[in-house]
Amino acid sequence: MLRAKLPDVEIQYVELNAVNNVSAVTESEVSVAICIPPIAQPGIAVERIGTQPLMLAVRADSPLARMSSIPLERLSALPLIGLPLPPGGIDKSVVASMLRRHDISMPIAQRVETMVSALALVLAGKGVAILPACARIGRPPGVVFRPLRNADAKMDIAACWRSDWQSPLIEPFLACARASLRQAA
Template sequence: MDLKHLRYFVAVADARSVGKAAMQLHMAQPPLSVHIHNLEAQLGTALFRRGSRGMELTDAGGALYSRAKEALALAHDGFEAARAVAAGRRGRLTVGYMFALGYAVLPRLVPELRRTLPGVDIQFVEMSASTYEVLISEFKVTVGLCMPPLQRSGIAAVTVGKQPLLLAMPARSPLARHKVVPMAKLQGMTLVGLPGTKVENGADTSFIGSLLRRNNITMHVIQRVETIHSALALVLAGEGFSIVPACAAIGSPPGISFRPLEDDGGGMEMAVCWRRDLDNPLIKPFIAAVQAAMA
């Protein structure tokens, strides 16, 4: 027995006529009669009897009718759910975000996602410099809001914005008197390294390391930290300076001053990153929502 047999049976029961049901199903009457007879033969009992008002259900037919209607309704719901997921209207989306972007992005992004993807179950997962690659690569998050973008084989990335770079320093620092800090002022200063800093053959290949190298600036890296918040805590403790994206200033503790740099290299890119082989129809509308929220 398949859904086609149930659909034909329900159509005849509702119309109380094989002829009327055949018209509604856009098929000839004889094949429909054959389907009903085959169904009765398969069940070993009559489903209809002819009465004064046309085809009437037997007790066995009545028992099948209610369950057949339910089965067809469930199948319809299942088909519609599959179409909705395929169209990006329903489903589940796990969003990873770098902690530093939380205050800057989520207050604008979450309402946009609720508005544009109302039928989607959205979960948020905090990521750090040491976990974001694993979370994205191992499908533990569907998409990640990364800064800087994750540049790995098999990872797709779409840039959705940039964060200007600021120099974070104790409020009492002489450099806090500058509206814009010249890069030359950083020469020989102590730096608290940001997450994502990589050292290859003795050279810092991170975005900030490349920025300093391009300006011929050498800073003494006293410590490398896991999060921007850890960097700010060490700055507040007087351990050194830190070069951070502008979003780090949101919700920062008192006692820290932030100043733009004379040359920040155009700022640090933010990107939506995901596994390139992940075929998820929700990724495209999610990127659109991020772009709208950041506009």
């Protein structure tokens, strides 16, 4: 979609993660990034492009995959594939906050830096992952997503770029990113 809107612009896609996304934007390694969650740092412009409900990623042969939606209490004690802990070691993520609010305890089976890595570990049978619905776009065969019943948590999705970078490419990028999120919902 973006290539069709900007046929004369060279577009390269780079996979970023929770560890390197800030430096990639601040050091101009990328012009604009989709960030989940948005980067909150001086010098970085942030445009919220949407929200996504959290969903459970499970192996297709899991008993949970046969359910149309997953009650939160069914998650208790399941091994969770999670993202890295932020500096300071306290997990304040949307997922961790939701689990605390509902008094659900899930042991961390593994921490990974990308949703792609989380999905690979789900497929390998190492645990389940709680991810935004848009992660379904890249799911491998053998992994299914199920909505979480009575879960009120959503993840903000944003586009981030250096605030001192003025470009006519930002608006077309934002339009395409918003359209992609609407399709993923």
